[in-house]
Amino acid sequence: MSAAPPDFSRAQRALRRDPVLAALIPQIGPCELGVAGATRHPFIALVRAIVNQQLSVKAGETIFQRVVGMVPRRQLTPAAVAALPVEALQSAGLSRNKASYIHELAARLVAREVRLDDLARLEDEEVMTRLCAIKGIGRWSAEMFLMFQLARPDVLPLDDVGLVRAIRLAYGLDGHVSRADIEALADRWRPWRSIACWYLWASLDQGILAKTATPAKPTKATEPTKATKATKPTKATKATKATKVTKGRRVVKR
Numbered sequence: 001m002s003a004a005p006p007d008f009s010r011a012q013r014a015l016r017r018d019p020v021l022a023a024l025i026p027q028i029g030p031c032e033l034g035v036a037g038a039t040r041h042p043f044i045a046l047v048r049a050i051v052n053q054q055l056s057v058k059a060g061e062t063i064f065q066r067v068v069g070m071v072p073r074r075q076l077t078p079a080a081v082a083a084l085p086v087e088a089l090q091s092a093g094l095s096r097n098k099a100s101y102i103h104e105l106a107a108r109l110v111a112r113e114v115r116l117d118d119l120a121r122l123e124d125e126e127v128m129t130r131l132c133a134i135k136g137i138g139r140w141s142a143e144m145f146l147m148f149q150l151a152r153p154d155v156l157p158l159d160d161v162g163l164v165r166a167i168r169l170a171y172g173l174d175g176h177v178s179r180a181d182i183e184a185l186a187d188r189w190r191p192w193r194s195i196a197c198w199y200l201w202a203s204l205d206q207g208i209l210a211k212t213a214t215p216a217k218p219t220k221a222t223e224p225t226k227a228t229k230a231t232k233p234t235k236a237t238k239a240t241k242a243t244k245v246t247k248g249r250r251v252v253k254r
Helices: 009-015 021-030 043-052 057-067 080-081 086-090 094-112 125-133 139-150 163-173 179-189 193-205 227-230 235-249
Strands: none
Touching: 009 235, 021 057, 021 163, 021 193, 043 094, 043 125, 043 139, 080 094, 080 193, 086 193, 125 139, 139 193, 139 235, 193 235
């Protein structure tokens, strides 16, 4: 497979209307979403997605490279993986379920019971439906495939833990960030939500957010000491406390 990497320069210009992304984009540089997918077989992308489920990026990459090291010439093809026993895949660090999912996918591709070669021609929801019908592929894995393999520009993975954490840090949100919160925030990114997510992930991975994040409201670290508690609060202090209670969670300006 060979295709030109996508050019998201127009998306970068549009996303700069968001002040947070406007600060992050110059520090990170051009978006590399879909660069690997331009030359990578879809099977490899799905194996990586299954391996990475509920794992950190580092742990997932370690296990994935072990799997790659098991096949001849490190060529991760369906035939090469189907020839491995499930137990061999488990020895790479995969759970029994993940090893079975990857082995079954490889075997079904070899038997031509599953097609991946036509996915690039389908609409996003059609790709989601096709992939989620494969055992071991859920919505999150299908979304990662759309973004990193097919370079679809407007995908929003609401259940991605890393994205939620990046949004909390970048936009200074306190407490629980719901799916509705993320959808409302991401509405301004359309039709480039995938690219916005990529920049937020990259800023988290590169440690940029620790330098540029909006400070969150004080938590336990600024609770009164015993000496402070012993002091009788004044009316002004009580009023301040009441304000903090009624203020609630900070809302991102649109």
